[in-house]
Amino acid sequence: MESCLKYKDxxxxxIGAFYRVYNALGYGFLEKVYENALLVELKKLGITVISQHPIQVFYDGNVVGEYFADLLVQDCIIVEIKAARALSPEHEAQLLNYLKATKIETGLLMNFGPTPEVKRRAFDNQRK
Structure with missing residues (x-):
């Protein structure tokens, strides 16, 4: 559980920025709208953030896939954004796979659904 506390501040x-965006926009927009709004909010806080950061998946030394993290915060947290009725195990698996495929150890899954949801996940580099 200790790894969930990495980058706590x-x-x-x-997470605070997520709730400010949610309170302003509410539920019903596409994920891209929330991604863009969260990008604006994080930049206002002086936080370095990259939108649609590429993630390459390797198998046996070969690139076998490329995905894009919604947001990469300060090169240490992957943020995956959803706009679903509720988070599902598939959403969590997606975030964990992004963490496995990168050197990043901390991830946030954020759902701009009818009820706002945030889940923190961690995957230590020693286990990768």
Whole structure:
């Protein structure tokens, strides 16, 4: 559980930004709208953030896939954004796979659904 506490202050700042965006926009927009709004909110806080950061998946030394993290915060937290009725195990698996495929150990899954949801996930580099 200790690894969930990595970057605690930064994750709390990102979560605070998530709730500010949710309170302003509410439910019903596409994920891209929330991604863009969260990008604006994080930049206002002086936090370095990259939208649609590429993630390459390797198998046996070969690139076998490329995905894009919604947001990469300060090169240490992957943020995956959803706009679903509720988070599902598939959403969590997606975030964990992004963490496995990168050097990043901390991830936030944020759902701009009818009820706002945030889940923190961690995957230590020693286990990868």
């Amino acid at each position: 930064l994750t709390e700042a990102v």
